[in-house]
Amino acid sequence: MQAKVNPVGEPLQYADVNRDVIRSLTQTGRRYYIALATAFGLTIVCFFFPWFYQLYYGLGAAGMNHPGVWGTYLANFIFWIGLSHSGTLLSCVLHLTNSTWRKAMYRSAEAMTLFSLMVAATFVMVHVGRPWFIHWALPYSNQMELWPNFRSPLLFDVMAIATYLTGSSIFIYMGSIPDFAAARDRTAGWRHHMYVLLSMGWRGTDKEWHRLGWAYTFLAVLIIPLAVSVHSIVSWDFAMSLVPALHQTIFAPYFVVGAIYSGTAGIVTVMFVLRKSMNFEQYITEVHFDNLGKLLLALSLMWTYINIVELFTGWYSGTSAEHEALKFKLFGYYALLYWEMILFCAVAPLLLISTRFRTSLVPMLILSIAINIGMYTERFLIVATSLSRQYLPDAWGLYVPSLVEISILVGSLAMFVTLFLLFVKIFPSVSMYEVKETMGAPGREFPEKGTELWPKTQ
Amino acid sequence: MSLVEQWRKSWEKYSKPGYYDEFDYAWTMSIDLDKCTGCEACVTACQAENNLPIVGEEDFSRGREIKWIRIERYWVGEYPNIKLGFIPMLCQHCDAAPCETVCPVSATYHNQDGLNTQIYNRCIGTRACAVYCPYEVRYFNFTTYHWDAPLEQQLNPDVTVREKGVMEKCTFCIQRIRQAKDRAKDDGRRRVRDGEVQPACVQTCPSQALVFGDRKDPDSQVSQMIAMEKSRAYRVLEALNTSPSVVYLKKVDDDAS
Numbered sequence: 001m002q003a004k005v006n007p008v009g010e011p012l013q014y015a016d017v018n019r020d021v022i023r024s025l026t027q028t029g030r031r032y033y034i035a036l037a038t039a040f041g042l043t044i045v046c047f048f049f050p051w052f053y054q055l056y057y058g059l060g061a062a063g064m065n066h067p068g069v070w071g072t073y074l075a076n077f078i079f080w081i082g083l084s085h086s087g088t089l090l091s092c093v094l095h096l097t098n099s100t101w102r103k104a105m106y107r108s109a110e111a112m113t114l115f116s117l118m119v120a121a122t123f124v125m126v127h128v129g130r131p132w133f134i135h136w137a138l139p140y141s142n143q144m145e146l147w148p149n150f151r152s153p154l155l156f157d158v159m160a161i162a163t164y165l166t167g168s169s170i171f172i173y174m175g176s177i178p179d180f181a182a183a184r185d186r187t188a189g190w191r192h193h194m195y196v197l198l199s200m201g202w203r204g205t206d207k208e209w210h211r212l213g214w215a216y217t218f219l220a221v222l223i224i225p226l227a228v229s230v231h232s233i234v235s236w237d238f239a240m241s242l243v244p245a246l247h248q249t250i251f252a253p254y255f256v257v258g259a260i261y262s263g264t265a266g267i268v269t270v271m272f273v274l275r276k277s278m279n280f281e282q283y284i285t286e287v288h289f290d291n292l293g294k295l296l297l298a299l300s301l302m303w304t305y306i307n308i309v310e311l312f313t314g315w316y317s318g319t320s321a322e323h324e325a326l327k328f329k330l331f332g333y334y335a336l337l338y339w340e341m342i343l344f345c346a347v348a349p350l351l352l353i354s355t356r357f358r359t360s361l362v363p364m365l366i367l368s369i370a371i372n373i374g375m376y377t378e379r380f381l382i383v384a385t386s387l388s389r390q391y392l393p394d395a396w397g398l399y400v401p402s403l404v405e406i407s408i409l410v411g412s413l414a415m416f417v418t419l420f421l422l423f424v425k426i427f428p429s430v431s432m433y434e435v436k437e438t439m440g441a442p443g444r445e446f447p448e449k450g451t452e453l454w455p456k457t458q
Numbered sequence: 459m460s461l462v463e464q465w466r467k468s469w470e471k472y473s474k475p476g477y478y479d480e481f482d483y484a485w486t487m488s489i490d491l492d493k494c495t496g497c498e499a500c501v502t503a504c505q506a507e508n509n510l511p512i513v514g515e516e517d518f519s520r521g522r523e524i525k526w527i528r529i530e531r532y533w534v535g536e537y538p539n540i541k542l543g544f545i546p547m548l549c550q551h552c553d554a555a556p557c558e559t560v561c562p563v564s565a566t567y568h569n570q571d572g573l574n575t576q577i578y579n580r581c582i583g584t585r586a587c588a589v590y591c592p593y594e595v596r597y598f599n600f601t602t603y604h605w606d607a608p609l610e611q612q613l614n615p616d617v618t619v620r621e622k623g624v625m626e627k628c629t630f631c632i633q634r635i636r637q638a639k640d641r642a643k644d645d646g647r648r649r650v651r652d653g654e655v656q657p658a659c660v661q662t663c664p665s666q667a668l669v670f671g672d673r674k675d676p677d678s679q680v681s682q683m684i685a686m687e688k689s690r691a692y693r694v695l696e697a698l699n700t701s702p703s704v705v706y707l708k709k710v711d712d713d714a715s
Binding site for chain 2: 057058059060063064065066067069070127128129130131133134136137146147148149151152153154155158237240241242243387390391392393394395397
């Protein structure tokens with residue numbers, strides 16, 4: 001563990017935390033503006049222009065065809081929902097289990113949840129044929145006296161995502177109120193006015209802290225089952241169909257594990273970037289990468305197990321349709337992608353068994369990106385391989401994404417980065433008050449026994 | 459009638475198993491594969507009757523053609539004892555249709571005639587119904603297809619022209635069924651007579667392999683046909699419990715055994 005010291009060489013004080021974090025809000029370098037401009041430009045050019053073209057032309061702009069009526073848009077949707085899964089969920093679980101190492105990283109993890117959910121919700125609009133009528137999928141009283149179809153897993157999906165989006169945005173906002181207040185007290189100009197509004201008159205009285213703690217724990221307990229249910233419901237979009245390779249009961253846990261897996265890998269990526277670009281070396285340490293690495297290893301083993309179960313049940317069903325789907329998945333047109341996924345998501349993460357690997361940051365970054373590439377492939381394959389081989393051989397076909405779809409995928413990544421870049425300048429991206437909680441009261445000898453900062457194992 | 463009372467009544471009606479049988483008609487088609495020559499006259503007739511778009515060379519090569527009824531081809535056996543089999547495939551109008559449960563906006567539903575209907579205006583194009591359909595008979599409008607002049611003159615005025623982003627499929631020529639029902643009502647008759655209504659494919663079939671009628675009427679041609687040919691009758695993918703309304707009569711193959 002590296003020593004936490006301020007520039008003068010003294011142990012880190014409350015004021016140092018405030019200074020470091022608020023500096024990340026107020027001091028903006030040229031690199032930030034270049035990054036923001038690039039990301040925003042890419043969003044417009046790669047996401048919105050092709051999408052507008054698709055709105056004008058129809059979904060024919062994408063590569064979809066008749067057996068493959070679902071394509072990368074749905075894969076993107078699941079991918080982004082999956083990526084959203086770890087942030088808030090992980091933060092809630094770690095909050096309830098009182099893990100101190102969570103405190104420096106949870107804010108950015110939760111932001112990741114929020115923004116990937118927003119991008120995922122955008123993909124619902126991109127995916128459907130007539131997005132201008134998308135509100136019909138919401139239950140609101142209307143002049144047509146029509147309700148949506150409550151039996152539809154797609155409707156469950158709309159509900160689940162709306163709930164999760166609401167829940168996680170309240171959660172991140174509420175957890176940030178004391179930090180907004182701290183920022184309010186240390187900024188001037190328009191920022192000050194913004195934080196006055198955002199901090200909602202927080203004064204830091206005992207009563208306020210008590211209520212915040214109570215409400216925060218309440219929401220954490222609420223969000224954990226919610227997060228699990230959201231991805232289960234997304235999986236039902238597939239599992240409730242009659243398509244041979246999709247009609248499986250393992251799908252709900254499969255999706256939940258896959259989501260947390262890719263989400264955790266996403267957190268590793270984001271933390272690496274935050275640490276480097278904002279000089280948070282004091283706050284985001286090897287301990288975080290070590291712990292996240294352990295989590296990734298456990299998740300990768302679970303994911304591998306579920307994949308084996310999926311193959312086994314397909315084989316064990318003994319029906320020709322399932323066997324054909326299985327054969328196509330393993331050795332068919334998309335086989336290369338399948339084995340790439342196995343390499344990235346099942347084999348490569350075994351490296352995490354070594355502590356040296358877990359605490360080396362650059363290999364962790366590379367692995368986390370590889371895992372997310374593999375997980376994206378998984379989502380693509382779920383859609384593409386299954387729809388290509390259904391019951392009637394006459395309706396077999398292949399689906400290859402078009403240029404518009406690839407561009408929109410790139411654009412969605414840029415959109416996520418844009419939102420995240422805006423976030424780091426508005427929200428204190430490291431929770432100041434919770435980091436301070438781990439530091440002991442000011443004036444005390446540091447480090448004091450029992451209040452050790454970032455214990456090695458948690 | 460109060461709302462609660464209404465709910466109670468619907469609950470009583472719809473909670474009974476097999477409530478579809480309470481419907482006015484149960485339109486059924488039987489397809490005799492022994493008579494079918496695979497001439498695709500039904501495909502053409504359907505195209506003309508239902509304003510099916512001609513998607514063009516490019517979209518066709520991408521597998522985006524729209525054919526509400528298609529002739530599926532299968533190779534049976536191994537070379538040299540190889541044969542070409544074929545089977546007309548259209549919407550099976552399942553009584554327990556998977557596509558109906560999945561549509562979030564209820565754009566596809568079961569109507570009073572036991573038909574699986576598609577409401578184009580309500581469709582938002584999630585395409586989930588096409589994935590859920592094991593028969594792959596739902597077709598999506600990938601763009602707004604146009605008819606070059608003067609072809610638009612031959613569009614059937616009784617059938618909607620669909621726009622981009624909408625799912626479509628065989629309706630059992632619902633416009634003809636509606637007309638027949640209206641005529642029956644105007645005449646003061648209670649039910650549509652057997653043979654009074656025929657979808658375009660049935661009307662066109664040169665070998666009369668396709669027979670259409672009301673399953674609820676035991677004397678209708680289709681009921682008689684299915685009862686008579688019981689040993690040959692089967693429904694495609696029956697194991698999936700979708701309970702289709704299209705009954706196929708097996709081909710009698712002398713060489714098979």
